[in-house]
Amino acid sequence: MIWALFFMIVSLTTSDSLENKKIPSVYLRPKPKARAGGADDVAAEVFSFTFTSSLKIGNKRDSYTLTIGVLMQDIWITELDCEKCKIVSQAYDKTVESSVDLKKQSVYINDYLDLDIAGNVYEDEVIIENDYMTRANLSVAYKFIDTRNLAIDGILGLGVDENSVVYRMYVDGVIDKPIYSVSYLNSPYLVLGTPNFLNLNLVVQSQHEISFAQTIKISYFSFADYTNYEPCDAEINSLSSYILGPFEAVFKVLVNEGCHYEEELLMCECKGVKYPSLNFTIQSQTFSMGSGEYLITLGDNCFVGLKNSKTWILGEPFLKSYFTEYNLDSKLIRMSKVSALEDDLPSPLETTEGWTVIFSLCIALIVIYILAFFIFAKYEDIKKKQVLIARDISLMKKKRRIL
Numbered sequence: 248m249i250w251a252l253f254f255m256i257v258s259l260t261t262s263d264s265l266e267n268k269k270i271p272s273v274y275l276r277p278k279p280k281a282r283a284g285g286a287d288d289v290a291a292e293v294f295s296f297t298f299t300s301s302l303k304i305g306n307k308r309d310s311y312t313l314t315i316g317v318l319m320q321d322i323w324i325t326e327l328d329c330e331k332c333k334i335v336s337q338a339y340d341k342t343v344e345s346s347v348d349l350k351k352q353s354v355y356i357n358d359y360l361d362l363d364i365a366g367n368v369y370e371d372e373v374i375i376e377n378d379y380m381t382r383a384n385l386s387v388a389y390k391f392i393d394t395r396n397l398a399i400d401g402i403l404g405l406g407v408d409e410n411s412v413v414y415r416m417y418v419d420g421v422i423d424k425p426i427y428s429v430s431y432l433n434s435p436y437l438v439l440g441t442p443n444f445l446n447l448n449l450v451v452q453s454q455h456e457i458s459f460a461q462t463i464k465i466s467y468f469s470f471a472d473y474t475n476y477e478p479c480d481a482e483i484n485s486l487s488s489y490i491l492g493p494f495e496a497v498f499k500v501l502v503n504e505g506c507h508y509e510e511e512l513l514m515c516e517c518k519g520v521k522y523p524s525l526n527f528t529i530q531s532q533t534f535s536m537g538s539g540e541y542l543i544t545l546g547d548n549c550f551v552g553l554k555n556s557k558t559w560i561l562g563e564p565f566l567k568s569y570f571t572e573y574n575l576d577s578k579l580i581r582m583s584k585v586s587a588l589e590d591d592l593p594s595p596l597e598t599t600e601g602w603t604v605i606f607s608l609c610i611a612l613i614v615i616y617i618l619a620f621f622i623f624a625k626y627e628d629i630k631k632k633q634v635l636i637a638r639d640i641s642l643m644k645k646k647r648r649i650l
């Protein structure tokens with residue numbers, strides 16, 4: 248009996264305590280990537296789902312917008328007055344007080360994405376999304392060739408090991424686990440620490456796990472009747488707006504199904520048509536992407552978000568269809584198919600706005616009641632007066648008769 252009471256009290260206090268509602272992760276909602284070129288709103292939306300994050304660097308707090316690079320080692324920015332670098336809105340001044348030259352070189356080359364970057368490493372203060380300050384190693388480019396403009400002011404490499412800025416946040420006790428996740432369902436976001444799907448209003452439908460301790464390979468893939476059994480190297484890269492792979496046969500199938508080329512783009516019908524799904528296997532896990540996931544909508548048209556390449560790069564269309572978590576300790580990537588929680592609107596009693604509305608309604612009702620009462624009272628008053636007048640008149644008439 249006493250135990251039951253004790254248990255009740257404990258459960259009551261824990262369910263109501265703030266501690267219980269605290270999220271052990273840092274949630275960042277990176278701003279959409281804005282592309283230059285005056286594209287209309289629809290096009291801007293299509294191209295805008297690249298994950299970016301804002302960073303302040305150095306004791307002068309210069310602001311950078313960096314494209315998020317999952318499984319990429321370094322944080323890349325460009326040095327001041329760099330002739331071989333892409334155009335950026337902010338470049339790094341190595342003469343600031345907080346900067347330390349580590350006398351180290353850094354290089355990143357990706358032929359498939361036309362990226363060719365080289366620089367020197369500096370250690371400096373970094374503030375991520377105005378939220379968390381730490382020191383980080385920054386690769387400051389003296390050469391930053393980015394033909395397709397995939398990076399904005401640079402790249403925020405979230406890393407693969409203990410050298411990651413996310414691992415540093417974990418060691419400092421800011422996040423519960425050295426895990427980062429990216430997702431794009433309603434809007435693009437980055438989660439640092441263990442993701443809480445419920446707090447993100449997401450429901451998990453299925454999950455896969457692959458390891459990035461070993462090389463990631465596509466063992467085979469299929470599309471309609473076509474199957475390719477040649478193992479192929481693959482990488483997951485959030486910089487790429489497409490999925491790259493050996494897709495000649497896939498494009499042939501799509502053309503047979505009614506898609507057509509408009510210059511370089513393979514355009515398809517968006518509405519009422521279903522195309523085959525692209526199925527592929529990594530480390531014995533099978534992934535499936537429906538046409539709704541590999542087609543990119545552009546106004547009333549859709550184009551195929553797949554590009555031909557010798558090796559696979561799982562870019563944004565893939566990261567849009569799977570919620571991916573990168574665990575820097577276990578070296579596992581957990582990929583979840585998720586859907587938005589239907590009933591994500593809080594009940595009126597859960598928000599101050601809700602309470603304000605209810606309170607105002609009550610006040611309004613009281614005011615209406617008081618007004619109605621006064622009008623009624625007034626009406627009764629007038630009725631009484633009229634009766635009195637009528638009585639007076641009849642009295643007067645009667646009196647007259649008497650007279």
Ligand SMILES: *[C@@H]1O[C@H](CO)[C@@H](O)[C@H](O)[C@H]1NC(C)=O
Pocket residue numbers: 349351370382383384410415
């Ligand atoms: C930067 O790299 C050096 C090794 O090159 C390492 O000792 C140092 O801890 C790193 N700094 C940060 C902030 O990660």
Ligand SMILES: *[C@@H]1O[C@H](CO)[C@@H](O)[C@H](O)[C@H]1NC(C)=O
Pocket residue numbers: 469470471472524525526535
């Ligand atoms: C691909 O996967 C989907 C969903 O798992 C399945 O319905 C479809 O039959 C598969 N297609 C091929 C060609 O294996």
